[in-house]
Amino acid sequence: MTGDALAAAERRLAAAGVPTPRNDAELLVRHVTGWGRGELLLRRARPMPADAGDRLEPLVARRAAREPLQLILGSVGFRHLDLLVRPGVFLPRPETEVLAGEAADRTPAGGVVVEPCTGTGAIACAVASESAPGRVLATDVSAEAVALARENAARCGVAVEVGRGDLLGPVPRALRGHVDVLVCNPPYVAEAELAGLEPEVRDWDPVAALVSGPTGNEVVERLVDAAPRWLRxxxxxxxxxxxxxxxxTAARCRVAGLTDVGVVRDLAGRDRIVLARHGMRSSSAGAI
Ligand SMILES: C[S@@+](CC[C@H](N)C(=O)[O-])C[C@H]1O[C@@H](n2cnc3c(N)ncnc32)[C@H](O)[C@@H]1O
Incomplete structure (x- = not known):
């Protein structure tokens, strides 16, 4: 029975310490049955097709072993996009949807957007699809990430130029002083913090996507210091x-000569985004 299979999956995930066992069990059942959420609720008392039950078991086992749900499902919703994900490339997080929205809001028509550290290409694809930029360029040091970001851009039907290399290295020098939006979700975990992360993060996200160095600030500092050279x-x-x-980080932005320094909170109310402007002096609400 579907209800029994769902309850059994939930119990197994809860016993394995999965933080959201009910949600994950429902999504796995829906994945193997193809049912929508409403259908799942309606059909809980009815049998699942036998092959769906057979396919559910190994997926529940993978999740119980703390493999991220998104990797088992193979894709993730990000703003209004459905992005491919795969092992070896950082999984997009819900808090980053706020960053992508803030970047899209600040992208002028015909403007140039640059996103170093693109991973799946989530931010670049969202900005390209939600605004009307002239050019969107994304970079990553990981060959797997570059390939996946290109696939996701094609899948989303947006024009994103993806280059492999260190931060702004692959971006043409001719764009110095002409970038309208420089947006990034960089690695920001300190080396010593890695061991304390949740298993889904520590064991599945690439270390290079998480750790920036001994302090956790290394990549952020390089981007802040480079921003005045690249931004118009x-x-x-x-x-x-x-x-x-x-x-x-906000203090470093001011030292770098940036203005309008502010902080935006994520969906959980934590200070998650620092934003700053080049060469425009005015005060802004929420500035710190
Ligand atoms: C935290 S993940 C963010 C991925 C994606 N932007 C997102 O928000 O889902 C950081 C990404 O930066 C890449 N990366 C790490 N160091 C880099 C560097 N020096 N230059 C370019 N990319 C780098 C990693 O490969 C990883 O894909």
Whole structure:
């Protein structure tokens, strides 16, 4: 019975310490049956097709072993996009949807958007699809990430140029001083923090996507320092970071000569994004 299979999956996931066992069990049942949420609720008392039951078991086992749900399902919703995900490439997080929205809101028609550290291409694809930029460029050091970001851009039907290399290295030098939006969710975990992360993160996200160095600030600092060279006057820098590092990053933005420095909270109310502007002096609500 579907209800029995669902309850059994939920119990197994809960026993394995999965933080959201009910939600994950429902999504796995829906994945093997093809049912929508309403259908699942209606059909709970009815049998699942036998082959669906057979296919459910190994998926529940993978989730019980703390493999991320998104990798088992093979895709993830990000804003209004459905993005492919795979092992070896950082999984997009819900808090990053806020960053992508803030970047899209600040992208002028025909403007240039640059996203270093693109991973699946989530931010670049969302900005390209939600605004009307002239050019969107994304970079990553990981060959797997570059390939997946290109696939996702094609899947989403957006034009994103993806280059492999260190931060802004693959971006043409001719764009220095002409970038309207520089947006990034960089690695921001300190080396010593890695062991304390949840198994889904520690064991599945690539270390290079998480750890930036001994302090966790290394990549953020490089981007802040580079921003004045790349942004046009009035252009925006937007960085996702560890809430504990928001104040120190905002201070570094001011030292770098950026203005309108502010902080945006994530869906859980934590200081998650630092944003700053190049060469436009004015005060803004929420500035710190
Ligand atoms: C935290 S993940 C963010 C991925 C994606 N932007 C997102 O929000 O889902 C960081 C990404 O930065 C890449 N990365 C790490 N160091 C880099 C560097 N120096 N230059 C370019 N990319 C880098 C990693 O391969 C990884 O894909």
């Amino acid at each position: 006057p009035g252009g925006w820098l937007l960085l996702e970071l560890d809430p504990a590092r928001a104040a120190v």
